[in-house]
Amino acid sequence: MAQFTMRVFRGDPSGGGFQDYTVEPEEGMVVLDVIHRIQATQANDLACRWNCKAGKCGSCSAEVNGKPRLMCMTRMDLFQPGDTITVAPIRTFPLIRDLVTDVSYNYEKAKQVPPLRLKPPEPDGTYRMMQEDIDRIQEFHKCIECFLCQDVCHVIRDHEDKKRVFSGPRFFIKLASLDMHPLDTRDRSSFITENAGIGLCNITKCCTEVCPEHIHITDNGIIPLKERAADSLDPIVWLLRRFRGQKSRPA
Amino acid sequence: MANADYETHEHDVLVIGAGGAGLRAAIEAAAQGVSVGLVCKSLLGKAHTVMAEGGIAASLGNVWPEDNWQVHFRDTMRGGKMLNNWRMAQLHAQEAPDRVLELERWGALFDRTKDGRILQRDFGGHRYARLAHVGDRTGLEMIRTLQYHGIHQGIDVYMECKVERLLKDGDRVCGAFGYWRNTGKFVFFKAKAIVLATGGVGKAWKVTSNSWEYTGDGHSLALWAGADLIDMEFVQFHPTGMVWPPSVRGILVTEGVRGDGGTLKNTKGERFMFNYIPEFFKGETADNEAEADRWYTDKKNNRRTPDLLPRDEVARAINAEIKGGRGTPHDGVLLDICTRRPADYIRKRLPSMYHQFKELAGVDITKEPMEVGPTCHYIMGGVRVDADTTAATVKGLFAAGEVAGGMHGSNRLGGNSLSDLLVFGRRAGLYAAxxxxxxxxxxxxxxxxxxxxxxxxxxxxxxxxGENPYAIQADLQETMQNLVGLIRTEHELREALKRIESLKHRAGRTHIDGGRTYNPGWHMALDLASLLTVAECCTLAALERRESRGGHTRDDHPYTDDAWGKINVVIRQRQGALALSREPLPEMPAELRALFQERK
Structure with missing residues (x-):
């Protein structure tokens, strides 16, 4: 393979800029391999996160040529020899150093999500769930918490003042997965509206586009949550739900 | 730079490591009402457990009502070539079903049977389909469930924090000293009890399924604190890692591929596993293709396919095929599921494998076979613990999961790791509290x-x-790969020890550029101490055990020796030097021994 120029962001909150490294990738290499090669041979202190190198852990999120991606799943043969490839940290979160950002916002939001509240088990002490009732939630459970959806979300990216009352797409699908869980009895409607800020999402689908797990974040997660939030304000729907015994009251 | 200041945190129980075992331990300790700190080397939820694919072994009996803990226990002991700590294997088999059901109560969504119960899949060495799973991303489901349950239990989580050394007050541990990876500042944890749940050592090998985190931290912390390690010669090379392209070499291909119908073939198209059925497993393994094929649909009247022999057997067979010139040009063999199963089935059951081969190798596994070969995956050896309490041989120290030794004997069965994490993670948290x-x-x-x-x-x-720490790590990986790999021999092991000695000198002379803020070069330089320590332990133990058993194959001692079957190789550090001893295995009581006489 021919040579590539990797233009990698180096710096910390006090400042920094892009630095060029010339590399000659081997067959099949991904951007993360090239970053590791640079780390081992040219810049020992180049900071980046990674773990599994197979798209399973969601650690190596970065912006490659401006596009939010997992470095471990971005093959070098996407690019033409001689190309200059820029690698920058995901830009919504505060920089720590080089390609590493402070993603603690996501861990704070995670903690706020009201957890599962179980219904009572079957007489034998276990639970039954049918596969077709959990297919949709299993899709949400594929989330690897790479936070690329959070990175591209306009509300988080551009509205610092909204961060307090907005959870972002990762936690919308977390909320949707709990809300649709066949064993759950908790009513999260006021949380979803007031604390998670579902109303602030204007369905631009940027989150869905960058999801490396191809989760239909908007169509399958956010829109049903928005509909449910609207329903919960509608007294007739609310009454119907109570009569049908659908999830409404905290147990 | 020379600022040696540190912050201090105090807990009743400090759990080091936040994969399945660490999270489960922290949750249990918190439930006992004590103050708990949980230290993660990476961000929470990124630990090695997240990569586990195939499933959690537990005799729920949902698919095969005949299954029970005794059968699981027997399979586990036989898979470990009877070197397992029998009591650990017993507790594990007895408690695994409760731990799986508990995960379900905490929100995990396993794939279902037709009547709405937890579906179970076939795996190597397990007599019945026994693995609770979610497609091929079971580890992700498990760690996410524990993580989201754990964050509501009042546990203090310290992310991207690395423990460098345990501290002692007389003969007991009293704390841990380390640093924050993102600032480089030092941190001291004062703790009454410490649970090690740091995982394994696989980063000492070149072809490995393990991530940067697996540098033997807990094994070394325990050893340096005076605790015993056992069975360090037993390293599992998973038979199926990716082999091509070079950059993905070693990445895991789940055993679930074979559990769900995949078969191994050499480049002549032969299902070579039929040539490698050991005497030990002859009674339960099909010796011809017709019977093996019938087994997929009729498990009652046919013996299982040799593709699902325990991992040590399959890895050695693949290695022999490649050495015999029947492997692919990339030094692999072929794993074929597309002949037996339709594309939809493969995509549903093995979505990550489909995705991984498609994206990283340009191979469509619904149409063509995968190229696979052995990859360093797991260490059976580890901290010697009391089976019931997980207490190490130093007061106040506990260990669970991969870092603990004994449970899996000389070879671990697939699926027994996730269950091990849950069973002994819980016990470690309980007894530490x-x-x-x-x-x-x-x-x-x-x-x-x-x-x-x-x-x-x-x-x-x-x-x-000084020296570049990355170069030292690469040289160590090369050494272990070539000299302490799947097949070992005395002169190579001796050569490895010499090289490790010289690498230790080099590791004492590393030089780092840059500052303390998130500096991976510095982190690597510090990790070298534990990596070299475990490499030396594995090599010494491998030299000591003059027989072949499970994850330890000696070319110069190719047979299993009954006398060695009653012995653990124990390593401890005394006055700064490593000391080896041979110590008798705990003896199994008669009522459990009887399980091996029935049903040969």
Missing amino acids: LYAKDFGGPLTVESSQVESLAREMLAPFTRSG
Whole structure:
């Protein structure tokens, strides 16, 4: 393979800029391999996160040529020899150093999500769930918490003042997965509206586009949550739900 | 740079490691009402457990009502070639079903049977389909469930924090000293009890399924604190890792591929596993293709396919095929599921494998076979623990998961790792909390211990013109790969020891550029100490055991020796030097021994 120029962001909150490294990738290499090669041979202190190198852990999120991606799943043969490839940290979160950002916002939001509240088990002490009732939630459970959806979300990216009352797409699908869980009895409607800020999402689908797990974040997660939030304000729907015994009251 | 200041946190129980075992331990300790700290080397939820694919072994009996803990126990012991700590294997088999059901109560969504119960899949060495799973991303489901349950239990989580050394007050542990990876600042945890849940050592090998985190931290922390390690010669090479392209070599291909119908073939198209059925497993393994094929649909009247022999057997067979010139040009063999199963089935059951091969290798596994070969995956050996309490041989220290030894004997069955994490993670958390509650008197820590350690850790910044830590790691990986791999022999092991010795000298002379803020070069330089320690332990133990068994194959001692079957190789550090001894295996009681006489 021919040579590539990797233009990698180096710096910390006090400042920094892009630095060029010339590399000659081997067959099949991904951007993360090239970053590791640079780390081992040219810049020992180049900071980046990674773990599994197979798209399973969601650690190596970065912006490659401006596009939010997992470095471990971005093959070098996407690019033409001689190309200059820029690698920058995901830009919504505060920089720590080089390609590493402070993603603690996501861990704070995670903690706020009201957890599962179980219904009572079957007489034998276990639970039954049918596969077709959990297919949709299993899709949400594929989330690897790479936070690329959070990175591209306009509300988080551009509205610092909204961060307090907005959870972002990762936690919308977390909320949707709990809300649709066949064993759950908790009513999260006021949380979803007031604390998670579902109303602030204007369905631009940027989150869905960058999801490396191809989760239909908007169509399958956010829109049903928005509909449910609207329903919960509608007294007739609310009454119907109570009569049908659908999830409404905290147990 | 020379700032050796540190912050201090105090807990009743400190759990080091936040994969399945660490999270489960922290949750249990918190449930006992003590104060719990949980240290993660990476961000929470990124630990190695997230990569586990195939499933959690537990005799729920949902698919095969005949299954029970006794059968699971027997399979586990036989898979480990009877070298397992019998009591650990018993507790594991007895408690695994409860731990799986508990995960379900905490929100995990396993794939279902037609009647809405947890579906179970076939795996190597398990008599019945036994693995609770979610497609091929079971580890992700497990760690996410534990993580989201755990964050509501009042546990203090310390992310991207690395523990460098355990500190002692007399003969008991009293704390841990380390650094924050993102600032490089030092941190001291004062704790009455410490649970090690740090995982394995696989980063000492070149072809490995393990991530950067697997540098033997817990094994070394325990050893340096005076605890015993056992069975360090037993390293599992998973038979199926990716082999091509070079950059993905070693990445895991789940055993679930074979569990769900995949078969191994050489480049002549032969299902070579039929040529490698050991005497030990002849009674339960099909010896011809017709019977093996019938087994997929009729498990009652046919013996299982040899593709699902335990991992040590399959890895050796693949290695022999490649050495015999029947492998692919990339030194692999073929794993074919597309002949037996339709594309939809493969995509539904093995979505990550489909995705991984498609994206990383340009191979569509619904249409063509995968190229696979052995990859370093797991260490059976580890901290010697009391089976019931997980207590190590140093007071106040506990260990669970991969870092603990004994449970899996000389070879671990697939699926027994996730269940091990849950069963012994819970026990570690429970007994560490009880120990902390019973603890009398104050904890005293000599601050001079901490100060000299801090100075030592900063040394790579101040040396001029030293070694590149990445180069040392690469040389170690090369050494272990070539000399302490799947097949071993005395002169190669001796050569490995020599090289490790010289690498230790080089590791004492590393030089680091840049500052302390998120500096992976520095982190690597510090990790070398534990990586070299475990490499030396594995090599010494491998040299000591003059027989072949499970994850330890000696070319110069190719047979299993009954006398060695009653012995653990124990390693401890005394006066700065490693000491080896051969110690008798705990003896199994008669009522459990009887399980091996029935149903040969």
